[in-house]
Amino acid sequence: MFSINEMQSPSSLFSAFASITASIMFFQSMLNQILPEKVRNYLISIVQKFFYFKVHEPAHLTLVFDEGDDFIGRNQVYEAAGVYLETLRGPRTERLNVRKIHKEKELIIRLENGETVTDLYHGIKLHWTFVCSEKPANNKSSSDKASRSSEKRYYELSFHKKHEDKVCNSYIPFILGKAEAISDEKRVLKLYTLSEYYDDQWQSINLEHPATFETLAMDPKKRNDIIEDLNRFVRRKEFYKKVGRAWKRGYLLYGPPGTGKSSLVAAMANYLKFDVYDLQLAKVDRDNELRRILLSTSNRSILVIEDIDCSINLPDREEKKTTAAGSSLTLSGLLNFIDGLWSSCGDERIIIFTTNHKEKLDPALLRPGRMDMHIYMGYCTFEAFKLLASNYLEVSGDEHHLYGEIQGLLEQTEVTPAQVAEEFLKYENNADFALKEFVKFLKGKKIEGSDECESKTKTDENTIVMV
Numbered sequence: 452m453f454s455i456n457e458m459q460s461p462s463s464l465f466s467a468f469a470s471i472t473a474s475i476m477f478f479q480s481m482l483n484q485i486l487p488e489k490v491r492n493y494l495i496s497i498v499q500k501f502f503y504f505k506v507h508e509p510a511h512l513t514l515v516f517d518e519g520d521d522f523i524g525r526n527q528v529y530e531a532a533g534v535y536l537e538t539l540r541g542p543r544t545e546r547l548n549v550r551k552i553h554k555e556k557e558l559i560i561r562l563e564n565g566e567t568v569t570d571l572y573h574g575i576k577l578h579w580t581f582v583c584s585e586k587p588a589n590n591k592s593s594s595d596k597a598s599r600s601s602e603k604r605y606y607e608l609s610f611h612k613k614h615e616d617k618v619c620n621s622y623i624p625f626i627l628g629k630a631e632a633i634s635d636e637k638r639v640l641k642l643y644t645l646s647e648y649y650d651d652q653w654q655s656i657n658l659e660h661p662a663t664f665e666t667l668a669m670d671p672k673k674r675n676d677i678i679e680d681l682n683r684f685v686r687r688k689e690f691y692k693k694v695g696r697a698w699k700r701g702y703l704l705y706g707p708p709g710t711g712k713s714s715l716v717a718a719m720a721n722y723l724k725f726d727v728y729d730l731q732l733a734k735v736d737r738d739n740e741l742r743r744i745l746l747s748t749s750n751r752s753i754l755v756i757e758d759i760d761c762s763i764n765l766p767d768r769e770e771k772k773t774t775a776a777g778s779s780l781t782l783s784g785l786l787n788f789i790d791g792l793w794s795s796c797g798d799e800r801i802i803i804f805t806t807n808h809k810e811k812l813d814p815a816l817l818r819p820g821r822m823d824m825h826i827y828m829g830y831c832t833f834e835a836f837k838l839l840a841s842n843y844l845e846v847s848g849d850e851h852h853l854y855g856e857i858q859g860l861l862e863q864t865e866v867t868p869a870q871v872a873e874e875f876l877k878y879e880n881n882a883d884f885a886l887k888e889f890v891k892f893l894k895g896k897k898i899e900g901s902d903e904c905e906s907k908t909k910t911d912e913n914t915i916v917m918v
Contacts, residue, residue: 738784
């Protein structure tokens with residue numbers, strides 16, 4: 452530090468400034484004489500850009516997640532953000548969008564337009580904003596569905612730019628996982644069918660079928676085998692990827708009507724928490740239409756094609772050669788989605804075919820890799836009967852004195868679980884009377900069988916075929 456006496460006079464300071472200025476002008480003159488004009492301009496531009504970026508480089512980065520569209524697909528991050536941000540609202544949140552859909556159990560709560568919430572992740576401060584703006588209508592007729600104004604909805608995520616790698620590689624995957632866990636906890640299963648009003652579109656209702664593996668009238672060993680196979684399938688994502696197979700599983704349910712095929716599908720959906728897509732092939736005209744329909748199904752879902760033997764007469768692969776590509780629905784088109792290139796478009800999917808007549812199916816459908824398990828849904832066994840008696844009449848174990856006679860009659864008659872359940876529904880308040888009447892019912896079925904001179908062996912009623 453200089454003392455007051457040591458400070459230079461104003462004249463001395465002016466002289467020093469003039470000297471420095473003269474030196475700068477001298478060096479500038481020298482550079483102008485030595486360096487060509489193009490070189491000087493290039494060096495000056497580099498210096499200017501350096502100082503510009505240092506001064507004006509933005510400190511924050513904003514990522515935008517829009518909702519996507521039906522053609523390319525829904526934006527998974529957008530969907531996850533809506534679920535996750537519901538958990539972040541606090542005392543400073545002023546406006547929320549609350550909806551209640553018919554038959555949904557939970558309220559749907561989302562941020563309102565322009566609302567911002569703050570999240571803290573590993574010390575990083577992140578700001579989320581929901582934005583909703585209106586897209587302008589095009590010049591087509593207002594009656595055209597495509598020309599109607601629609602809303603563009605998206606989330607903006609802002610944070611300091613230095614955290615970009617951690618946000619993209621750690622925070623966003625964290626949100627996806629967290630949202631999936633929240634959605635699974637609140638998940639309401641859906642049953643999808645093809646819309647009657649719009650081609651190639653699904654419409655849904657809540658899947659409220661109460662069937663579970665605990666209530667399913669099925670041989671215990673067969674039931675346990677199915678549950679074990681489902682558990683093995685859902686936990687083997689990396690294994691399927693390692694061996695180069697699409698993460699899907701195919702089941703063929705076959706047997707007489709009323710043996711519980713539809714109830715088994717519902718039990719599988721309730722067990723896995725998978726949505727169900729009920730595809731009626733009679734409504735599909737072309738291979739390309741089938742492809743669009745199947746590609747619009749979601750992951751973690753069950754695709755069901757019931758009564759495949761009689762739902763539609765599919766031309767075989769030879770007939771397709773004489774037909775313009777995509778101009779008709781063919782067996783090849785269906786098979787290509789089951790195990791061809793298109794089968795890899797989606798993860799964690801189950802495909803189920805049902806039929807009353809397995810022998811009528813094209814062998815191409817039964818090949819390994821298409822239908823991995825063949826499950827025979829046969830007539831009611833004694834074990835299945837006891838489960839039905841427990842569920843409908845609250846008779847447990849082997850305690851009833853009529854069980855011995857009933858077991859013998861079941862071995863000599865063909866009765867479906869649906870028929871047993873229907874009989875029990877008539878007498879649900881009196882177990883003794885219901886079982887007595889059921890014995891009469893079985894004896895009548897036995898006489899009918901004798902009169903028709905038909906006896907069918909049930910050699911494969913507990914069979915599951917792994918192919």
